[in-house]
Structure formats: C-alpha cells, structure tokens
Amino acid sequence: MDRWRGRVALVTGASVGIGAAIAKSLVQHGMKVVGCARNVEQIQKLAAECASSGFSGTLIPYKCDLSVQNDMLSMFSWIKVQHQGIDVCINNAGLALPEPLLSGKTSGWRTMMDVNVIALSVCGREAYQSMKERKVDDGHIININGMCGHRVLHNADLHFYTATKYAVTALTEGLRQELREAKTHIRATCISPGLVETEFAYRLFSENPEIAVATYKSVKCLQAVDIANAVVYVLSAPPHVQIGDIEITPVEQSM
Numbered sequence: 001m002d003r004w005r006g007r008v009a010l011v012t013g014a015s016v017g018i019g020a021a022i023a024k025s026l027v028q029h030g031m032k033v034v035g036c037a038r039n040v041e042q043i044q045k046l047a048a049e050c051a052s053s054g055f056s057g058t059l060i061p062y063k064c065d066l067s068v069q070n071d072m073l074s075m076f077s078w079i080k081v082q083h084q085g086i087d088v089c090i091n092n093a094g095l096a097l098p099e100p101l102l103s104g105k106t107s108g109w110r111t112m113m114d115v116n117v118i119a120l121s122v123c124g125r126e127a128y129q130s131m132k133e134r135k136v137d138d139g140h141i142i143n144i145n146g147m148c149g150h151r152v153l154h155n156a157d158l159h160f161y162t163a164t165k166y167a168v169t170a171l172t173e174g175l176r177q178e179l180r181e182a183k184t185h186i187r188a189t190c191i192s193p194g195l196v197e198t199e200f201a202y203r204l205f206s207e208n209p210e211i212a213v214a215t216y217k218s219v220k221c222l223q224a225v226d227i228a229n230a231v232v233y234v235l236s237a238p239p240h241v242q243i244g245d246i247e248i249t250p251v252e253q254s255m
Helices: 017-028 040-052 069-083 106-133 156-181 200-204 209-217 224-236
Strands: 008-012 032-037 058-063 088-091 140-144 187-193 245-248
Touching: 008 017, 008 069, 008 106, 017 032, 017 040, 017 058, 017 088, 017 224, 032 040, 032 069, 040 058, 058 069, 069 106, 088 106, 106 140, 106 156, 140 156, 140 224, 156 187, 187 224, 200 209, 224 245
Parallel strands: 008 032, 008 088, 032 058, 088 140, 140 187, 187 245
Antiparallel strands: none
16 A cells, blocks of 8 residues: 555545545555545544544545535545545445335435436546546546445345446446556456445435344444455555455355
8 A cells, every 4th residue: 555655535425434434544544535525524523533543644524415516526626726636536425215116206216326326427537537637547446336236135125226336337347448448557446345334224214223223233244444444455456456346245144
C-alpha cells in the first residue's frame, strides 16, 4: 500500500457500515480519502476519530446525494480544485428497498437504479476522466457488489435489488474491457460480499426489524472490516495483476 500514501481516494456511502470501514482503513494507510454521503455528520465524527488515532492519512467529509447527478458532478469539480483529482474510486453506496416485481412501487425501483447503477456509473466515468486528465495510469476503480450480483435468492423483496447488482457485475466487466481498449493500466475490480452485519437489513426491513435481527443471528456474519481488508488486498496487488471479482461469504452461509 506504500505507493498509495498521500494519494486521493473517493469512497461513496462512507457514513456507516462497509463504506465507513473502507474509508477508515485507507486513512490508516496514509491516503487522502474523500468520504461522501447524504449524512455528512457521521463522516465528520469518523474523521475526528481518525485524526485522534494519529492515522497518517486524512478523511475529508463531503455531503453528496448520489441520486442527483449535479451533486456528483459538483463533488468531482470540488475534488479537482481542492485535491487535483482522484486516483482510487470506491463505489460502495447502495441500497435495497422491499419492492417485489409483482407489487413493488416504481419509485422504489427508480431509487435503486439511480443509486446502485447510475451513480456507480457516473462516479466511475468521472473518476476515469480525472485520472486521464492528469495522466494517472495506475488508478483503480472498485465496485462493491454483492452475492446478489451472481445469483437470485428466493426472496421477492430482493429481486429488483438483485437485478441492480447483476448490472454492477456487467458494468465492472464492461469497464475492464473499455480500460483495456483505452491502452491504460487503470484497473477495475468487483468485490461481492455475502451477509455482512451492518444496518443494511435494518433499512431493508425497517417495518419488521425482527426479521433483520433474525437474519444477522442466523449465521456468524462477515464484519465491515472484512470487506475493507479485501479492498486493501486489491489495492496492494502488483501492477500486472488484474483482480476481476472477489466473492466473500460467511463460512456458515449456505448460498
């Protein structure tokens, strides 16, 4: 990770859970991390914790609504002015809403598409343009996917969400192909976790929190730091190594 010391990373959805763990880990490794989310107060608290812990990097909170394109474009413009640009883009932000295919609300489907697919694509595009503009040839774009990007679970509440994660799988491979055709050494990677104990299930089952509790008690879950460790592993790979997709699941998880 030494080559990333002092360089700039963007982590979306950095206020809680996996995003917060990734941001903290990259700061520990000496990176300047722009952490964005709608709830910037939580990122500010995390930034203070990183500073008080004496980490060699810096966490820079930025308020951004990833469902609004102008918010994202303004964020990249701000990063260019304040920090020249980014070298690593971690597309972590994502959400699931319980909207089945037979009865779900169109508004819920659009929200999932906007955040899980469109925002990820916009950030990937803008990250690449930032790297290209500065002739950065060793950058990295990492998309946090999920096991739902590779299989359809028997749960109607997750079917549309699953479709957005299948899109992330295809988008990451398409990105890798376009980067290769562009004759660049910028890499693209997907990380696909199984069940991680975060607030994800509590948000999905907000009207029935007991389901979330039961879900996280059903197996010994992954922790957010496990995914952060995978990000560090990917970024630590030698320049000639392309890691396409890492699937990480709890030992006890059946599928």
